Amino acid sequence: MISCSQGSSGSDASVDEKKRRRMISNRESARRSRMKKQKQLQDLTTEIGTLERQKNEIVQACSAKTQNHLVLRSENEALLAEKMALTNRLNNINSVVWKFNESGWSLRDRSEVQEPWQVHSPSQQIMTSCTDMFRI
Known part of the structure; x- marks a missing residue:
């Protein structure tokens, strides 16, 4: 009977050894899984930081472009107003x-009318620009 008890002890030892190896393997697998999750978390955290920096750059670029757009729009409105004023003036x-041409009247026909840039004598000339002469 002694041999039976030794045989059962031997098989118990091999079962215990298998359990111990499986437990070690499970612990290693769990450790690898935790390390993998930690690495994924670190990677995602790094990606969040990168994406936040990119977002801030995009927001700043968008703000700059919006500001530039507002400046250009204001300049465009001023130019359109100036164009309208100049068009009215030209009209x-x-x-x-x-009306002058329709009247048939000519400055050259009238000896008493001086040239527009002369005051009382040819020696007294007024220096004016074309825009000042035609300002209405």
Whole structure:
């Protein structure tokens, strides 16, 4: 009977050894799994930081472009207003010229009328620009 008890002890030892090896293997697997999850978490944290920096750069670029757009829009509105004023002025000048031509009256026909840039004598000339002469 002694041999039976030794046989069962031997098989118990091999079962215990298998359990011990499986337990060690499970611990190693769990450790690898935890390390993998920790690495994934670190990678995601790094990616979050990168994406936040990129987002901030995009927001700053968008703000700069929006500000530039507002400046250009304001300049465009000012130029359009100036264009309208100059167009009205040109139309007024053209109207005066048209009325002058329609009247058949010519400065060259009238000896008493001086040139517009002369005051009382040819020696006293007024220096004016074309825009000042035609300002209405």
